[in-house]
Amino acid sequence: MGNKTLENFWDVTLTPEEKERLEKIKINDLGFGYDIFGLNKDWLKTAYAVVKLLYQHYFRVESTGIENIPKEGRVILASNHSGGIPIDGAMIIMDVATKMEPPRLVRAIVDNFAAAMPFVGLFFYRVGQVIGHRKNFEVLLDNDEAILVFPGGTKDIGRLFKDRYNPEKFNVGFIELSLLYKAPIVPVAVVGAEEQLPVIHKWVKLGQIFGSPYFPVTPQFFLGGGPLTNFIPFPSKYHIYYGEPLEYYKYFSEDTVENPEMVQTLAADVRSKVVEMLQKGLKKRKGVFY
Amino acid sequence: MAISKTHNVLITGITSTLGRQLARLLYYDKRIGFILGVAIDDRPFYFDDFSPNRFHYMRVDLTKPRQVNNLFYSDIFKDMEIDTAIHMAFLNKPSDVGEKSHELNVVGTKMLIDKCIETGQVSKFIFKSSHLVYKIRPHNPVILDEEADLNFDKDAPQWIKNRVDADMICRAKMDNPKINVVVLRFSNIVGRNIHSLMNAYLSSKVAFSITGFDPMVNLIHPRDAIYAIQLAIHKNVKGVFNIVGRDTAPLHVFLELNKTKNRALPEPLQKIINDWQKKMGATDFDFKAGRELLKYAVLLDPAKAEKVLGYKPKHHVEFG
Numbered sequence: 034m035g036n037k038t039l040e041n042f043w044d045v046t047l048t049p050e051e052k053e054r055l056e057k058i059k060i061n062d063l064g065f066g067y068d069i070f071g072l073n074k075d076w077l078k079t080a081y082a083v084v085k086l087l088y089q090h091y092f093r094v095e096s097t098g099i100e101n102i103p104k105e106g107r108v109i110l111a112s113n114h115s116g117g118i119p120i121d122g123a124m125i126i127m128d129v130a131t132k133m134e135p136p137r138l139v140r141a142i143v144d145n146f147a148a149a150m151p152f153v154g155l156f157f158y159r160v161g162q163v164i165g166h167r168k169n170f171e172v173l174l175d176n177d178e179a180i181l182v183f184p185g186g187t188k189d190i191g192r193l194f195k196d197r198y199n200p201e202k203f204n205v206g207f208i209e210l211s212l213l214y215k216a217p218i219v220p221v222a223v224v225g226a227e228e229q230l231p232v233i234h235k236w237v238k239l240g241q242i243f244g245s246p247y248f249p250v251t252p253q254f255f256l257g258g259g260p261l262t263n264f265i266p267f268p269s270k271y272h273i274y275y276g277e278p279l280e281y282y283k284y285f286s287e288d289t290v291e292n293p294e295m296v297q298t299l300a301a302d303v304r305s306k307v308v309e310m311l312q313k314g315l316k317k318r319k320g321v322f323y
Numbered sequence: 324m325a326i327s328k329t330h331n332v333l334i335t336g337i338t339s340t341l342g343r344q345l346a347r348l349l350y351y352d353k354r355i356g357f358i359l360g361v362a363i364d365d366r367p368f369y370f371d372d373f374s375p376n377r378f379h380y381m382r383v384d385l386t387k388p389r390q391v392n393n394l395f396y397s398d399i400f401k402d403m404e405i406d407t408a409i410h411m412a413f414l415n416k417p418s419d420v421g422e423k424s425h426e427l428n429v430v431g432t433k434m435l436i437d438k439c440i441e442t443g444q445v446s447k448f449i450f451k452s453s454h455l456v457y458k459i460r461p462h463n464p465v466i467l468d469e470e471a472d473l474n475f476d477k478d479a480p481q482w483i484k485n486r487v488d489a490d491m492i493c494r495a496k497m498d499n500p501k502i503n504v505v506v507l508r509f510s511n512i513v514g515r516n517i518h519s520l521m522n523a524y525l526s527s528k529v530a531f532s533i534t535g536f537d538p539m540v541n542l543i544h545p546r547d548a549i550y551a552i553q554l555a556i557h558k559n560v561k562g563v564f565n566i567v568g569r570d571t572a573p574l575h576v577f578l579e580l581n582k583t584k585n586r587a588l589p590e591p592l593q594k595i596i597n598d599w600q601k602k603m604g605a606t607d608f609d610f611k612a613g614r615e616l617l618k619y620a621v622l623l624d625p626a627k628a629e630k631v632l633g634y635k636p637k638h639h640v641e642f643g
Contacts, residue, residue, distance in 0.1 A: 063571045063572065064569075064572075065570075065572035065573075066572075067571075067573060067576075070465050070539070071537075071620070085599070145461070145563060146462075148461035148462055149461035149462075150535075152535040153535075154461065154534060155536060160540075163465070164462055164464075164465075165466070166462060166465075169464050169465050
């Protein structure tokens with residue numbers, strides 16, 4: 034899709050205020066309108082124009098604690114991951130871009146398999162998402178970007194519905210990089226995504242055909258369309274909670290990364306903060322759809 | 324890093340576009356004493372303005388051991404005290420496959436570096452390598468440093484394997500105390516008459532991109548490429564260095580700038596169409612060798628070259 038086509042699309046879809054907001058987002062343009070990962074503002078505006086419909090009208094996202102995200106400088110947002118497909122990531126990115134002043138673009142770390150998939154990998158790169166490799170993480174931190182990680186990984190998003198709101202054990206890579214690069218960690222809890230696509234079974238063989246680790250079977254699969262209706266999410270209402278920044282690097286030296294047990298403890302600490310926010314959010318929630 | 328004094332250089336593949344440009348750059352470089360140029364062709368006219376006091380041309384086939392021996396035992400090699408060898412004799416056309424290509428690119432490289440060490444006269448060996456030696460994978464990081472995995476895939480095209488083998492032959496001599504080996508891994512060198520996969524692709528009558536992919540690509544101007552070689556001659560360095568250009572953008576941007584017609588095709592159809600294109604003379608690009616290059620980014624980390632060599636690209640690639 035040419036950039037002219039994209040421009041025509043977002044030009045008629047976005048309000049002047051939204052255009053102005055998105056224009057304020059800084060990218061490290063290498064001279065042709067793209068950053069080193071392939072992020073491009075026309076694609077970003079187009080994605081914003083599409084996702085805002087889901088954000089405002091379908092999932093009706095509400096959030097608390099956006100002020101906990103630093104206005105500038107490197108920061109790692111660590112969230113639970115749920116709902117079969119990564120809509121939660123898109124909603125967090127959208128929420129930060131919409132509510133922060135000045136707006137920040139959050140760069141989500143996505144799973145490796147996405148890069149091999151035609152269109153999917155391309156789309157992720159163009160809208161600022163980055164394949165999960167330590168070096169990529171380092172480049173982003175060096176550029177003082179805001180990074181979104183799902184330390185529970187693909188296991189977390191593929192959790193079965195019966196295990197909802199019980200995030201997987203957190204991986205430790207983000208803790209190590211937070212200590213090495215002195216980046217604060219903002220714990221993020223997403224309530225509502227678990228119910229959009231309740232995963233009742235993981236169909237590994239079908240997933241492999243599409244280059245994905247598994248195919249998440251949801252109740253929507255049985256609505257008559259099989260795989261076609263499987264990914265139509267229920268309009269559950271999203272509540273996003275941003276916790277206070279955790280600045281472990283102020284108390285632990287860089288050498289802590291050599292201590293696996295301590296790093297594991299810090300990762301577990303972030304997870305417990307996320308779980309705590311999830312529990313509070315669930316108590317406050319009046320219903321799944323409102 | 325200290326700049327060293329006068330060097331006398333041997334350049335193999337001097338009749339290639341880059342070799343010729345390098346020869347001219349070094350000819351006017353006051354820190355270069357004598358240039359011994361070597362290639363398989365007859366002496367070309369474009370060296371006629373070079374003084375015999377500073378330049379000598381020898382016809383040598385690097386696949387022939389006797390001719391290589393004659394080069395190293397020649398009076399001119401000894402008398403002119405050649406101390407630096409720049410190995411650029413490499414068959415780079417994507418169509419250059421088969422025994423001849425292997426003999427020059429791999430066996431020739433081995434013979435040359437071994438001879439340089441054997442004479443004890445050559446203290447630096449500079450090899451022009453390529454970013455194509457790296458393993459290109461979807462989950463590679465956005466920039467590859469010099470320690471990134473190389474493509475040892477047994478199913479890799481011979482064209483790629485030759486590059487990896489030659490690179491490895493040079494790397495294997497890195498610890499030899501008699502010689503400083505410098506391997507320069509260039510990203511896509513793009514310019515008139517340059518034989519590179521990307522140049523062949525951009526010069527196609529119609530370039531077929533793979534549906535659903537548009538990787539980030541870095542292009543390097545030939546003048547920056549020879550500038551990096553010049554730095555490697557003069558700086559007291561050894562090791563592997565990634566050499567990048569100034570221009571980085573998605574592939575489609577460069578196709579547009581070059582005014583190359585671009586049509587997206589699903590991957591399974593690419594090889595059939597590419598074979599047909601090659602038969603018709605509509606492209607020199609070889610899909611088998613360049614398949615991954617059309618799908619995934621291969622951007623090199625320039626940090627080491629910048630820090631140790633002092634290299635920074637200056638020129639934008641010229642299109643059209």
